[in-house]
Amino acid sequence: MSGGAVAATAVEQQDIRSHPGGGATESKGVGTSKWTPYILLTPGFLWLALFFIIPTVMLLLFSLYSGSLDQGYSFEFPGNWSTYSAVWEYRAQFFRSFLFAGLSTFFCLALAYPLAYFIAFKSGKWKATLLVLVIAPFFTSFLIRTLAWKTILADDGPVVTFMNWAHITNVLALLHLTETDRVLNTPLSVVLGLTYNFLPFMVLPLYASLDRMDPRLVEAAQDLYSSPWTALRKVTWPLSLPGVVAGTLLTFIPAAGDYINAELLGTTKVSMIGNVIQDQFFVVTDYPTASALSFVLMLTILVLVFFYVRRAGTEELV
């Protein structure tokens, strides 16, 4: 999922602001029959039902099938539950997926917050231009951009040479993030790629919520003798929470399912659950096991998101 997806969210939030009186007013447009909304919704609803809801149910069902690609698949009561043993077998990849997704979400937040703050409060007439620059990386194919990191992090490239010289790689190697003399094909390069790929998904929602904030609130806090740090912690941060929650979800969910960064910037030693699922489908062609893994991935993410959103207690998401 790439693209100005987030750009849309930002635009949306701006638009909503411009006319708070607008919004879902009672049927004023075309036709006033009580059936009109259903007629408008039916084609899209059917599409989503046929190609999103039913497939998801089928995924669950398929994980209980037995058979193989050559001999065909069949369902025998009570289902082939042994596929779910693969979940335990690939626990390391599951763990790595969520760890890497969590780390990259954290890094995204750490990088995006200053940038979003800068654009929202300190950019003046450059605001529109900077926003375009934030989504500009999306304009090139993300696979090509990810491949470019192979050049940047090459073993004899300037970045890694410097890191070796400054012994940064040695320190990171102690944390098992890199090897002692290289960055490519290590956990760090995968996390870095994930962070890079999903950063705009964090910047735009953060910007949208910071931009809605009244800057005088910070001034008020400082008039009341708060230090800049306290003002950030007690005023700006809580007010930007909807953006933080939206941004972390938009980063964490796709990152947990991603296998492109692990494939292009890593090795099998750092593969994530997405790599396993894709291998099970296309290399091993064990569709039922692949379905089981895929289903568990979705379920885990849904559960995590549910508890996260409940804890964050925001309703401004959908």
Add this chain to the structure above:
Amino acid sequence: MATTTATAAQQEAPAVRTTKRPSGPFRWVRERIIPIIGLLVLFYMFLPIFVVVMFSFNQPNGRFNYQWVKFSFDAWTNLCSVGGLCESLQLSLVIGLLATLGAVILGTLMAFGIARYRFRGRSGSNLLVFMPMATPEVVMGSSLLTWFVLLAFARGTTTILIAHVMFCLSFVVVTVKARIAGLDPRLEQAAMDLYANERTTFWRVTFPLVLPGIVGASLLAFSLSFDDFIVTNFNSGSTVTFPMFVWGAAQRGTPPQINVVGSLMFIVSLTIVLIAQVVQRRRKKA
């Protein structure tokens, strides 16, 4: 904020000020810390793009284009000399256009339905639209694949198209819905007051006002479809779209022509966005 920072510090702890207040270049950096970090992050975001453009002028030694060898225009002048590249590009453009058309038609209807009416199942519809956006692509792709396998439906251009319309749909609904919700209701009331009937009001007032949202949604849907890899990979059979081509190239050897396409994409989309911005600014002035 820098000045208020200083005054706050003065008022709070004047004793600290004299001892701990930084001076010289350190103070200069401290006062501009947020813009500096912000620009560094932007640099991080742009670094790969510089590399992509630069390496489109490279003449690599081996099959892979990861190391700088020497400057050359070869890749730019012989774009289609790499087998399959231009075909995949063409296919991606066609799929992108068709998927956009499908998603925009279905999505705009849904957006009007959800934004303009209160009905039983409205919040359910919102949730349904939100769900595909909150599902990892690998799950979406694999579940569609199992569905097509169960139906014994051959994978190819049709299945790619079906999948792309599906995941673009939600983004179109969200974008257009926001535009409708942001409309000033008084404009429609004014049209009605001037004896325009519902149909005229819709086509002469409402629709033109929503149109920028639809255009934005189209661009978004096109870029999502054009750049999609994961869902496509699961449902393409042996069909090769441009991202699939790049993926294959990453395994077999990356010709600099790939970077040329990347650079062209960047230039074209940047031009479109800049034109849109200029148009918008003129409209605001008018």
